[in-house]
Amino acid sequence: MPIKLEIPTALRPFAGKQASVEFNASTVGEALRNLTTTYADLRKHLYTEDGRIRSFVNIYVNDEDIRYLEKENTPIKDGDTISIVPSIAGGHDVL
Amino acid sequence: MATVTRTPGATAARTLSKDEIQRYSRHLIMPEVGMEGQLKLAQAKVLMIGAGGLGAPLGLYLAAAGVGRLGIVDFDVVDVTNLQRQVTFSTSDVGRPKLDAARDRLAGLNPKIQIDTYTTRLTSENALDLFKDYDIIVDGTDNFPTRFLVNDACVLLGKPNVYGSIFRFEGQATVFNYPGGPCYRCLYPEPPPPGLVPSCAEGGVLGVLPGIIGSIQAMETIKLIIGKGEPLAGRLLLFDALAMHFRELRLRKNPNCAVCGPNPTITKLIDYEEFCGIRGEETPVNTNGIPEMTPTELKARLDRGDDLFILDVREPHEYQICHLNGHLIPLGELTRRVNELDSSREIVAYCRSGKRSADAVQFLKQAGFRKIWNLKGGILAWSDEVDPSVPKY
Numbered sequence: 001m002p003i004k005l006e007i008p009t010a011l012r013p014f015a016g017k018q019a020s021v022e023f024n025a026s027t028v029g030e031a032l033r034n035l036t037t038t039y040a041d042l043r044k045h046l047y048t049e050d051g052r053i054r055s056f057v058n059i060y061v062n063d064e065d066i067r068y069l070e071k072e073n074t075p076i077k078d079g080d081t082i083s084i085v086p087s088i089a090g091g092h093d094v095l
Numbered sequence: 096m097a098t099v100t101r102t103p104g105a106t107a108a109r110t111l112s113k114d115e116i117q118r119y120s121r122h123l124i125m126p127e128v129g130m131e132g133q134l135k136l137a138q139a140k141v142l143m144i145g146a147g148g149l150g151a152p153l154g155l156y157l158a159a160a161g162v163g164r165l166g167i168v169d170f171d172v173v174d175v176t177n178l179q180r181q182v183t184f185s186t187s188d189v190g191r192p193k194l195d196a197a198r199d200r201l202a203g204l205n206p207k208i209q210i211d212t213y214t215t216r217l218t219s220e221n222a223l224d225l226f227k228d229y230d231i232i233v234d235g236t237d238n239f240p241t242r243f244l245v246n247d248a249c250v251l252l253g254k255p256n257v258y259g260s261i262f263r264f265e266g267q268a269t270v271f272n273y274p275g276g277p278c279y280r281c282l283y284p285e286p287p288p289p290g291l292v293p294s295c296a297e298g299g300v301l302g303v304l305p306g307i308i309g310s311i312q313a314m315e316t317i318k319l320i321i322g323k324g325e326p327l328a329g330r331l332l333l334f335d336a337l338a339m340h341f342r343e344l345r346l347r348k349n350p351n352c353a354v355c356g357p358n359p360t361i362t363k364l365i366d367y368e369e370f371c372g373i374r375g376e377e378t379p380v381n382t383n384g385i386p387e388m389t390p391t392e393l394k395a396r397l398d399r400g401d402d403l404f405i406l407d408v409r410e411p412h413e414y415q416i417c418h419l420n421g422h423l424i425p426l427g428e429l430t431r432r433v434n435e436l437d438s439s440r441e442i443v444a445y446c447r448s449g450k451r452s453a454d455a456v457q458f459l460k461q462a463g464f465r466k467i468w469n470l471k472g473g474i475l476a477w478s479d480e481v482d483p484s485v486p487k488y
Contacts, residue, residue: 009265013427041430056287063345085344087239087283
């Protein structure tokens with residue numbers, strides 16, 4: 001079983017409108033790199049120009065924040081779910 | 096500056112009147128609430144920030160539950176587009192200040208509580224004063240600067256922050272700053288810069304979604320007051336309405352948190368608009384260096400027969416509402432589909448209000464396009480300036 005990567009609503013337009021994708025990867029970093037290679041539009045939403053994950057985006061493996069695990073080196077195994085959780089404020093017209 | 100009005104209501108009562116016992120009987124017959132819990136509710140002071148989509152069910156359920164003192168902060172006026180989800184209001188309230196309408200509705204539901212309305216924008220200058228008399232703050236706001244302001248003020252004053260937020264059909268809820276628990280900055284140390292806010296891509300909300308999340312916030316507030324059940328402190332509840340799926344993620348207190356950590360660098364309220372890279376009343380587009388064309392100018396050039404390529408960067412469902420016969424490439428697909436554009440032609444990009452198309456123009460300029468314009472104000476401005484038959488949405 002590969003790992004599942006859940007795409008939050010706000011980023012689905014940049015990920016081919018998918019709610020989740022599956023990859024084979026052994027670390028969180030590898031999974032995210034696969035994701036942003038397949039969906040290049042996502043890269044600027046997830047990464048700064050110098051290649052760090054943006055601080056308003058949180059990445060979870062199952063229910064644990066990777067900041068408290070091994071960050072992008074957090075190992076993942078088959079059946080794990082990676083969740084991308086951006087901050088949302090809702091409501092205010094930003095279109 | 097802040098207009099404060101108070102409805103006469105029960106002062107901090109030690110006993111419940113016969114009427115109140117009857118009113119709250121369904122609470123009183125539950126062992127989890129009982130007289131003790133209802134008295135706690137009667138003596139509780141809750142401040143709601145925002146009387147909109149989240150504030151509607153929140154205010155209604157807190158008033159119904161008998162929260163003794165309910166404060167509400169909002170400076171907005173009821174608009175017809177609010178009625179799709181802000182169920183405290185009636186059609187006859189359109190044009191009234193939200194707090195006038197909310198006060199009428201909530202006092203009508205429960206005349207026995209004290210309702211304090213603060214018709215003001217929440218700012219760094221007034222937040223601490225507004226918050227200090229309340230026990231619990233409930234964040235039902237709709238923008239990042241206020242989220243950070245509410246959080247920081249709650250941490251500085253030691254008050255729990257019952258948080259809810261929504262986007263389209265997804266919601267989040269938690270209790271920040273519960274004793275020993277994380278605050279908003281533990282989860283999000285910094286705001287997204289404007290122009291990169293994920294919600295720029297698509298907006299809108301299923302009207303009932305804030306009804307669900309706001310009700311969850313009311314539930315969490317009541318649980319904190321009566322001291323029963325497990326609060327969402329340290330847990331981020333994620334809700335996907337389309338999948339009808341709830342999930343929980345673990346929230347940890349950040350040991351290096353700038354505001355609630357042991358070595359805080361934030362010890363007073365700051366300029367949150369500046370922190371979020373925003374200045375002014377609403378999120379402006381960073382138009383520095385973005386060439387713009389007004390709808391009037393565009394119309395004149397089209398009438399003259401100029402060869403302009405109109406690029407529409409909205410979503411297909413928006414195109415169905417109204418369009419200017421442009422070539423549709425949603426902003427989220429622009430990187431992948433840029434080869435559909437001919438850089439030798441003069442291109443005018445538009446969206447609903449000019450913000451997404453400004454992003455598109457910036458991207459295309461960086462990609463080497465030289466003859467590229469942003470339609471200032473988007474199709475909304477086109478409707479205002481050129482063709483009022485184009486519907487606004």
